[in-house]
Amino acid sequence: MELLCMWIPVLGSLMFLEISWTRPIEQRIMPEDVKLAEVYLRSFYSLKQNDRNNQGATRRVRSVSAMEDKIREMQNFFGLEETGNLDSHTLDVMREPRCGVPDVDNFSFYPNRPKWKNHTITYMIAKYTPDMRREDVEKSLYLALKMWSNAAPLRFIEVNHGKADIVFTFARRMHGDFSPFDGPRGVLAHAFQPGEGLGGDVHFDEDETWTAGKQGYNLFVVAAHELGHSLGLTHSKDPSAIMYPSYKHSKTPQTLSIDDLLGIQMLYGKPKRKVETQPVAPKKCDPSFSFDAAAVLENEIIFFKSWHMWIRTTRPTYWNRLKEGHISTYLPDITSPIDAAYDIPAKGAAYIFTGHKYWVVQQLKTRSRAGSIYEYGFPSRVRQIDAAVHVSEYGKTMFFTGDFYYRYDENKKKMDPGFPRLIQTDWQGLQRGVDAAFKLHGSLFFLSGAKSYQYDYKQKRVVKIIAGNSWLGC
Missing domain, CATH: 2.110.10.10 (Hemopexin-like domain)
Incomplete structure (x- = not known):
């Protein structure tokens, strides 16, 4: 199971890092690929901004080494071959739509493991998306909340006015939290971990097409993932986990994986009522039954x-x-x-x-x-x-x-x-x-x-x- 860690969206603007590759690689790397990788690694793997005034050879070699180390770290997280190079598989993963929360710990913001002290948590939908009917938005968010309350002793209550612990909203580009969205695809949403102010809030990129089905991006799937962050979880390396960073809407019904369950129960304990920690066996004699x-x-x-x-x-x-x-x-x-x-x-x-x-x-x-x-x-x-x-x-x-x-x-x-x-x-x-x-x-x-x-x-x-x-x- 992944170590539970803390996060707040990356602050500040992203600046491109000057870099020169000091060893041959299998394919030609285009400048836009390097820029994509720099932004990705700085956003999700804590790649540090270079001192742009220092153009010496020592600085460039050091930059290459830091870049390669971060690429290996990213490749390790996603189960890719750890080459340190921007090969096609690595770039493809970097291009996948995903959550805006980093994949590595950011202890400068959260030195401890924050969680909600009160297990009764309030929430509010501050702004809806025009892509979906209001009732479909509410149902998708309700089901995402229910997924987590079934797995831990948590209770979610919707409020229509005043202050709420978790605020859901849809927004474009700059939206007041110093973590602007990037337009269609790329980052789909981000969330803040438990705390005051923005703590617990979930923001969805309105430039995406949101749905309750398989077209566009399924709101329930993304909301369930982001709520994991709102409750204190970080990303998982398990591709079957809700907390896996890349978006997926597979043929398998979305349920919490063992990794998700262990994570949420480590923070809040087990539910008072018995929870099914392993999915119920499929009905094998159903006429529509199929195999994987x-x-x-x-x-x-x-x-x-x-x-x-x-x-x-x-x-x-x-x-x-x-x-x-x-x-x-x-x-x-x-x-x-x-x-x-x-x-x-x-x-x-x-x-x-x-x-x-x-x-x-x-x-x-x-x-x-x-x-x-x-x-x-x-x-x-x-x-x-x-x-x-x-x-x-x-x-x-x-x-x-x-x-x-x-x-x-x-x-x-x-x-x-x-x-x-x-x-x-x-x-x-x-x-x-x-x-x-x-x-x-x-x-x-x-x-x-x-x-x-x-x-x-x-x-x-x-x-x-x-x-x-x-x-x-x-």
């Missing part, structure tokens, strides 16, 4: 959905035997929902993907090692994998993302040329994207929506379609 990932390990098929997993043996004698549980029970290093997985029987290992990270697992309930998906050679635009499957006869692994798939040569350790290609062009019979895949008894099985497709990869055709959750005995 699947793989075979140790003669068992492992299916993943949200934070839950099911294990079914491949041995005929025990074919109907099914075990299930929370992901962390069987994979102690992984606390995020699984996006994709594949196995290589010859190595006795499964490769499990969450966001831009992957884990190599050789045995359940044991430690596993992690890596980055970019080690496979994916372009920076690929932020996560939807499904993967390995065909041992060819030594190839197929990765599916959106409408496309990549083919990776496990022996040469590189992507095959000519990829990505369209899924529907090469995998006839699959009607939409692939959610999960695995290989069993000489066939490939693709789980797409509520259906399971048995695919003969030698004949290159679908030979059977059944309900996906029939694998779970439904």
Whole structure:
């Protein structure tokens, strides 16, 4: 779990830092990329402003070293390869819409851990956005508040006049707190941690398009994150956490991760009523049930959905035997929902993907090692994998993302040329994207929506379609 720390929005104007790179890097870095990185690192990683009057070589070398150190710090936070260079993956992360709160501690403002002394906290909506109906704004903020009050002994009361602990407002550019917004994308919102005056307040950038759905930026998702800061939490490195700094509105319902729960309960304690610290298992026999990932390990098929997993043996004698549980029970290093997985029987290992990270697992309930998906050679635009499957006869692994798939040569350790290609062009019979895949008894099985497709990869055709959750005995 991330260390809980204090923050107040960065004060003052941002000035560009003169810098010269003293060692070769893999790609040409444009001046605008360097300026982007300087502003980003100064805003979120405490990169200090240089003395612009000192132009000596010693100062420039020192500046480069400080810049590289901050880039490594940022790369470490987001699970990227720590090169210290502005590679394409690093720049892509820097361009992602995100929260305006820094990712590192700022102890000069908050030497202690502030929190609300009174667990009954008042709030007020000072200004609404014209993007949404007032009732939709109120509902989104109510649900965000409820998420935190369900996890800790906190009570939120709305007030319409007078003074409130937390004030929500929508504003553009300069708006009176010395932390101007930057227009569309970039910083979406920021919040102040508990305290007097601005303490606890949440500001949303009105230059964004706010919604209650998937278009634009979902107000509930952003508000839930910012309220974590209002209550005293800092950013988390866990991509599944509400307190992860980059905006995400995934297919998985937004809930507090284990990291979020530990953080808020460290500050305020556990709720008086029992809280569900682990998400309830999805209803596997629902006709619309779909999977997130699947793989075979140790003669068992492992299916993943949200934070839950099911294990079914491949041995005929025990074919109907099914075990299930929370992901962390069987994979102690992984606390995020699984996006994709594949196995290589010859190595006795499964490769499990969450966001831009992957884990190599050789045995359940044991430690596993992690890596980055970019080690496979994916372009920076690929932020996560939807499904993967390995065909041992060819030594190839197929990765599916959106409408496309990549083919990776496990022996040469590189992507095959000519990829990505369209899924529907090469995998006839699959009607939409692939959610999960695995290989069993000489066939490939693709789980797409509520259906399971048995695919003969030698004949290159679908030979059977059944309900996906029939694998779970439904």
